[in-house]
Amino acid sequence: MSASAAPARLNGLVFDRADELGADVHEQVVFCHDRDSGLKAIIAIHDTTLGPALGGTRIYPYASEADALTDVLRLSRGMTYKSAAAGMDLGGGKAVIIGDPARIKTRDLLLAYGRFVDTLGGRYVTAADVGSTADDLDIVAEATRHVVGKNTGGSGDSGYSTAYGVFCAMRAAAEHRYGPAGLAGRTVGVEGVGKVGSRLVALLSSAGVDRILVADPYQPALDQLTSTLGHVSAVESILVEDVDIYAPCALGATLTAPHVRDLKAAIVCGAANNQLATADVADELRARDILWVPDYVANAGGVVQVGAELYGKDHEEVEAKIAAIATTTTEILLSAEREGISTRAAADAVVEQRLAARRAELADSEPAR
Structure with missing residues (x-):
């Protein structure tokens, strides 16, 4: 695209937000949909300056996809700052899966999510968060090695x-x-x-x-x-x-x-x-x-x-x-x-x-x- 070409407008969802996130920059935002399992997820990578983006997977019944996006953008930015303040060589990322974990969380859904995480090649490493557990991560780990905090071969629950x-x-x-x-x-x-x-x-x-x-x-x-x-x-x-x-x-x-x-x-x-x-x-x-x-x-x-x-x-x-x-x-x-x-x-x-x-x-x- 030439320097003078007008950027596409996305209704303020990612690149043209009017809220405080508009002044921030995320490296990558991935929308994930698996028809068979019903998975609808968003993975946000905020910053990988210090290392791979690490952050948990939140499973929550958001009222709208826009609410889910706002949450994952805020949470991933927070992970950049959290790891940096703690002196960790890690960047910031986060994932949200849209839905009530008591209703949607199945083995097939977690495996589908793991496959999406794996496509990022280690730029994003997932863990547990609200709505997900170390047991869930054991299943996700069957589809990707980019998982921490699992029970089998990991450090387990971080509560x-x-x-x-x-x-x-x-x-x-x-x-x-x-x-x-x-x-x-x-x-x-x-x-x-x-x-x-x-x-x-x-x-x-x-x-x-x-x-x-x-x-x-x-x-x-x-x-x-x-x-x-x-x-x-x-x-x-x-x-x-x-x-x-x-x-x-x-x-x-x-x-x-x-x-x-x-x-x-x-x-x-x-x-x-x-x-x-x-x-x-x-x-x-x-x-x-x-x-x-x-x-x-x-x-x-x-x-x-x-x-x-x-x-x-x-x-x-x-x-x-x-x-x-x-x-x-x-x-x-x-x-x-x-x-x-x-x-x-x-x-x-x-x-x-x-x-x-x-x-x-x-x-x-x-x-x-």
Whole structure:
């Protein structure tokens, strides 16, 4: 196409978006459809500057394909930033499969999905996410070797690692705000007590936290925690409760400007991806003196675990790298205070500096033409 030719318009879906994603650039977006199994999936590769794009597969009943696309674009960008902030030699990618996992998830569908992943030749490496499990990955791995976090020959479920990373970040934020006592004597509200949130509750309960409030639409999960841990109570919504720390651990976008204005917590730190409904909510949090640990910093434990499979790292190295999330958190909080900027801006700067340095290295290594 000549330089003067007009670009095709795609109704703002990928190349001409009017939202905050419009200013970002994704390397590749693949729409996958298998008629026989009913698979409808989107794989988004955001950036491979640091290495292959790694990210989980989310199976979710999106209201529309446009909603699915927006989610996968946001999630894949978050994976680039998550891996970079955690010091991993990985890029960012994500996949979504459209549909209710309880209804559509079959062996044939997972195999079809694996075949699509395989066509990307390792540019994208998949793992588990909402709606998918390590058992599912064992099936996907029959069709592609570009899978991590599976049970057979992999490191398995990454829920604990994600929860432990959030715990390390939360403890660092609490020490930054409250001093050496940190989490001791505090009230923490955990929203979403699935495979990550429930493990976070267990870690908090053994760390001197005075009271833990939990919210989740799945009643059996609440009953399990409240019946076994005496200082855990179930509530309708964490956002309206009087807590010291709010831990969003379900789906994202719970932090809207109105919610932040009503939020009673002094710290926000959780496992959910894309917690801010819009980027400017980070400034709302700063204006209210609420310490927000950017989600891609706090929840990097899972990608540290499964990403280590690609490079042969052992358990001790993985544990140390997850624990280092606390140091990264402290550095970001201090930088934000020193520069007078939001924690989002401070964390983004760390990532963008690492990406720029790597791009410079790659440019220098290219042979002269």
